[in-house]
Amino acid sequence: MGLTRKQISTVAVLLIGTFVVVLNQTLLSPALASIMRDLSIDAPTVQWVMSIYSLVEAVVIPLSAFLIGRFSTRQLFITGLIIFTAGSLLCAFSPGFIFLLLGRVCQAIAAGVFMPMIFTVLLLIFPREKRGSAMGLVSLVIGFAPAVGPTLSGVLVDSIGWRMLFVVITVVGVLLVLSAVKFLENYGDFERTSFDKLSVLLSTVGLVCLLYGLSTFSSTTNPAMTAGFIVVGLVVIAIFVRRQLKLENPLLKVTVLKTRNYRIAIIVAIINFGVLIGLGTILPLYLQTLRGFSALETGLTLLPGALIGAFVGYFAGRLFDRWGVRKCVVPGVTIFFVGTLGFLIFDMNTDLLVICAIYTVVALGIQFLTTPMNTWGINSLDNSVIQHANAVTNTLNQVSAAFMTALIVSISALGSIIAPNADPTMQLYEGDHLAFVATAVLAAIAFIIVMFFVRDKRKRDTHIAPRSMxxxxxxxxxxxxxxxxxxxxxxxxxxxxxxxxxxxxxxxxxxxxxxxxxxxxxxxxxxxxxxxxxxxxxxxxxxxxxxxxxxxxxxxxxxxxxxxxxxxxxxxxxxxxxxxxxxxxxxxxxxxxxxxxxxxxxxxxxxxxxxxxxxxxxxxxxxxxxxxxxxxxxxxxxxxxxxxxx
Incomplete structure (x- = not known):
């Protein structure tokens, strides 16, 4: 690869750090039922450990350019790792749910800070002619980590307990900190930037209020208060957006959403990502609390979909270059939509292999749809605003993950309302079935958008480089x-x-x-x-x-x-x-x-x-x-x- 031994060590530290951070986002899925039992909380409450992670990351991601310009890459990475490790330690030994939530907040702050920085540093380390290899390595790590997360979690939860997940992450975090201190050097000379403090405050308050309202509407004893949180959240977010339109250097340049193709791509992307993360929460709850399967069985059920999806996402990008967007996304969104209809046949006796197959179909469709849609949307923008589009896309993805998780889990808690005279087991089933209906509705929206609004501008004339003798x-x-x-x-x-x-x-x-x-x-x-x-x-x-x-x-x-x-x-x-x-x-x-x-x-x-x-x-x-x-x-x-x- 043309790297020195020290550079190879640095790349290894950065890639392992990337793996741990991405793994951490999906690791908890099979552990949710155990956390509910151990901490005596319900499903709408436990989903906060998933949604708060995405929400905090969404708030922090726009600050990454400011932090990279203000601090050295070495300082930023090591400090971020220390915060991440401290959060993991707090989660491992949390005496109650609030402390678990606080630990997840620390993890998310660190992830939002150094994930963009890791990507930038890797590009600077690799020689220009080897950057394709760098992107391949990062893509492999990001695709592989979510695949092994649920299975690894299932093994640890069934054999030791959910706290062991955070113990393992803490130990890996400590080793990464020590390795970073020894091997990591400073890379790049980044321009100092500033950020609007009021924008950060508005985005945080607005998102938290809206998320709280969505996550409690199904179980609240005070509907007026819940509605008030939702209204306040929407109003504050509207003020945030209006402020971004007026600022010369906004926290998020929301004007990129005025570009039609990019706006369409964003809508489809947030549905895809939100449904994927939401299913990663509701499906384990269905399998464990309703069907009685173990955490390991749950993890193995999700494994094929994650593995196949990672490879499909890689090839979908190549097919986009050859075929254009429509020939890729129409099959992708069709598979996605038809797969979510399969969730509607789930009952108390559905075979685990059938559940695994249907989830795999949905994951395959989402992955085949995502990369071509993202690329099509980005290609419609001028190069001068692509950096801003990155921030908008990543922020909205994380916001979608938080809100979709809260929404889907809250819908699943409506079982006692739609079937008040049924026994608790049937109420759980009715709630989960309603949540699966919600995912099918979201997939239908994506299907309609793609079918009616996504078009190839013109036939692509892409040069195919010779790769084999x-x-x-x-x-x-x-x-x-x-x-x-x-x-x-x-x-x-x-x-x-x-x-x-x-x-x-x-x-x-x-x-x-x-x-x-x-x-x-x-x-x-x-x-x-x-x-x-x-x-x-x-x-x-x-x-x-x-x-x-x-x-x-x-x-x-x-x-x-x-x-x-x-x-x-x-x-x-x-x-x-x-x-x-x-x-x-x-x-x-x-x-x-x-x-x-x-x-x-x-x-x-x-x-x-x-x-x-x-x-x-x-x-x-x-x-x-x-x-x-x-x-x-x-x-x-x-x-x-x-x-x-x-």
Whole structure:
């Protein structure tokens, strides 16, 4: 990867920190029933340990730019880890629910502070040409952590108890703090920014009031007070939004929501994320409190959906580049909606495998929908406001997670109202069934939005970079024209020790768009194109797009800095190493198909791996014209072979 040993240690610390933070968001799902029994609280109350985490993170995320500009990355990461570890310790030994909630607040503050910072530092550590690897590592961690969280939680809860979850996190946190003190260095010189204190106060008060009202409306003994909290929350949030529109440097630049495609993408995204997190709360409660399954069985039920969803989310992004948005999101939202309808068949005897299969279908649909929708929305914005869109997206995702969890769990508590004469078990069932109906309604809203409002602006013309070695063998049809008749037998090439300066000079002198790279035996080991050079010197923003986070960091290098660094770089650092090549006795027709299908301009021509020529689109045209007499004769011969119609 081109990193020093200390940089590798730093990356390891940052990735483990990322894993623990993301894991912490889903770890508690199978433990909720145990916490309810141990602390003698009901479902609308216990959901606060999930929703308060998302809510606090939503308030803190917009402050990350201010904190990164005010403190060094080393100070911020270590301090954040200490707060996170202290919160975990408080949760582990909390004597009551209030202390558990306070510990979760500490964890969320730390997560909101250093998650954006971790992503930024990783981009600065990795060489520019290796940033794709950095994004792949972070995406893998963020996709894997939620998958193993419920299963790990189930094992610990069933064998030891829910407090052991926080003991394990505390121990890992202490080890991370010690590792960070030893290995972590400061990276980046970030611009100092300020923030509007009143905006922070308004957002906090408004969100907390609204969340409290939504989480207590089903169990309150004072409906007027609950309604008052909801009204106050909405009014304060409206004041917050109005203030953001007036400030020159707002905490959240809500004007990005004026862009139609981005606004549509945000609405669908918050439904997706809210339903996913909400199901992660209500489904374990259904399985454990109503059906009597263990925490481990609950975790294993959620595992396939999380694992498959993580891989689907990765491939959905690639399919978006090839197909466009609609061909991705229509199947995704359909699977999502149909899957939520499956929840409506749950009863007191539904097999665990059926529950697992239906949840997996829903998770698959959500993941297949999320990445293309996020990318489509971000692509509709000007580059100058993408950073603000990141903050809006991540904040609203966390707000959605908090509110959807509170709403769905509160709806599940309505069982005693809709079935007042039923026994307690049936009241639980009726409440959970109503909560599943609510998720289906939310999925239906997403389905309608996607079907009627999401459109491809135009067909995408995406270059597909060659990623695997392909050598086209000669055709058995001796009547076909071989590549050797059209290729350039004296190709331009560079050795694997050449610099980009030498490559650029060859391209300029010979008006070449690409040059093969050979070793000392003239064996092809790579290919450098003008596209590879443009990709390096063009702006390369770091993008992380997952269900749990959307983040984009602007390229820290200026255009002159990128050119200055590139010009004396070894050619193999940015070249395509797995080269697509053709053999000299291959069919020219097959070679034309290759150039067209892969959308490339030139390929090396080889014999047993050794460079013997090159074939470009221009070579094909010249070769065709030079052999036009022969080609016409072959065509007449082919016509003569056709059977005559009676």
């Amino acid at each position: 392909q050598q086209f063998s000669p055709s058995e049809n001796t009547d076909e024209i071989p590549v050797s008749r059209a290729m350039n037998p004296e190709p331009y090439f560079v050795t694997s020790t050449a610099t980009i300066r030498e490559v650029a000079q060859i391209m300029v002198d010979n008006k070449a768009s690409g040059v093969p790279i050979v070793d000392h035996n003239k064996m092809v080991v790579g290919f450098i194109s003008d596209g590879d050079i443009m990709k390096y010197i063009g702006r390369n923003d770091g993008i992380l797009d997952s269900t749990y986070m959307l983040y984009q960091v602007p390229d820290p290098q200026t255009f002159p800095q990128r050119i200055s660094k590139l010009i004396d770089m070894n050619v193999m650092q940015i070249a395509t190493k797995n080269v697509i090549a053709v053999k000299s006795d291959s069919s020219l027709e097959d070679a034309c198909h290759l150039l067209s299908e892969k959308r490339i301009k030139k390929v090396p021509v080889v014999e047993e791996g050794e460079l013997v020529g090159s074939l470009s689109r221009a070579d094909v045209i010249r070769g065709t014209m030079a052999n036009i007499v022969t080609i016409k004769a072959m065509a007449e011969k082919d016509d003569a072979k056709k059977p005559q119609l009676a």
